Amino acid sequence: MKAILFDDIGSPLEVLRLAEIPVPAIGDDQALVRMVSASINPGDFLFIQGLYPEPKKPHLPGQVAGNHGAGIIEKVGAQVALKPGTLVAFSYYGTWADYAAVPAEWLIPLPEGYPVERAGQLMNPITAWDLLAESGVQPGQWLALTAGYSSISTMVLQFARRRGINVIPFVRRLHADLDLGDLGAAAVVDLSNATTGVRETVMAITGNAGLHGVIDNVGGPVTGELVRSLAFGGRLVINGGMSAERFALHNFDVLLSGAEIRASVYRYFFSPPRDDDGPVLREIAELFRRPDFHVPVGGVHPLEDFQRAVGDAWNHPNLGKQMFRM
Structure with a gap:
């Protein structure tokens, strides 16, 4: 073979x-x-x-x-x-x-x-489903996604739309062939064309509510700015590291905002599916097969x-x- x-x-x-x-x-x-x-x-x-x-x-x-x-x-x-x-x-x-x-x-x-x-x-929508849950963001609250055009981010976006969550994808530059607004984005931040800082942009979009969660696939300085844009008790979920750069935080950036930073390890990384996973796996698979799921x-x-x-x-x-x- x-x-x-x-x-x-x-x-x-x-x-x-x-x-x-x-x-x-x-x-x-x-x-x-x-x-x-x-x-x-x-x-x-x-x-x-x-x-x-x-x-x-x-x-x-x-x-x-x-x-x-x-x-x-x-x-x-x-x-x-x-x-x-x-x-x-x-x-x-x-x-x-x-x-x-x-x-x-x-x-x-x-x-x-x-x-x-x-x-x-199929593991990608399962991961997207889990990332959204791990973010802790509730309907009506604000979630930021880095690498907004990535497969994982577009799937998180579509699951979030179904739950009434406001999503802000961050992208390196806008693409004419995919409108993230059509998939449910409340706003899209084009980092190549930004005229204000990340936190200032977030606060303007959210009406000063700030972010309740961030799912980060990239890393680098933008991640640090997104942490500083979190509402009190917000959460950063790290899922990838496309950037070779690091982000910097002061202890008070975390302590005084009650922020939580956690890593996401995809389901079935260490152990196989459990018997009681069946219902959620069937739900994810059925949503993922729908023609209107991009x-x-x-x-x-x-x-x-x-x-x-x-x-x-x-x-x-x-x-x-x-x-x-x-």
Whole structure:
């Protein structure tokens, strides 16, 4: 089978290669999944660079890349109740390949006819759903999103609109091909064209109410300014670090505003889905499959086109989610 793998820790643009390897064998508690789609995510790049904590470290040499995807069960072990032919999504290992051997407890079954490109990135709306909950922002309050055009941010925006939350996406520059206002943004801040400081801009938009939450995918100086724009008791949720720059805060920026800063670790990073996750996963999956739920896909690629796919995801995340289609 074809697979994209790596033998060394390093930049995805340098260490990935396409190879023919054997179809993996399965154990009694595993399923052999014929992959149909897989997303390319910032977390995949952290994995390839060896930046994730244990147990999310690659096993070298010959680690198959990719952590999220979807496929159809071809064969199951003796202890697996799921049936061959079932479409499943999962967060595990080795999704950038024709086949993956996955412990059945990690698999999320999806209904027949579910759009495979959306199935392959199901972990993104799950993460967006959880980020919104972690922000603690309530209907009528204000939430800021950095990397406003990213897949995660546009999904948070659409979930927030359904809950009556006011959202301010921050973007490096406005794009003519996607109007975030159509997705529910109360206002969009174009950082390339800003004439006032971040806090002054936020206060003008919110009528001096300030932000009740920030979901940050970027980092850098803007993050510090957003923390200083929080209403008392507001919360910063850190989900990524696209910027190489750091942000600076004084203790009083946190202490005197009652601010909370927390990290978000995506669901199923350390442990598989639980039985009681079923209802919320079905709700998220049904919302995500709706035609009116906007999903900015930047490109769909065969595995053979991995250099372009990874390059676009690495260098041009503003283009939208890059996908592999097997």
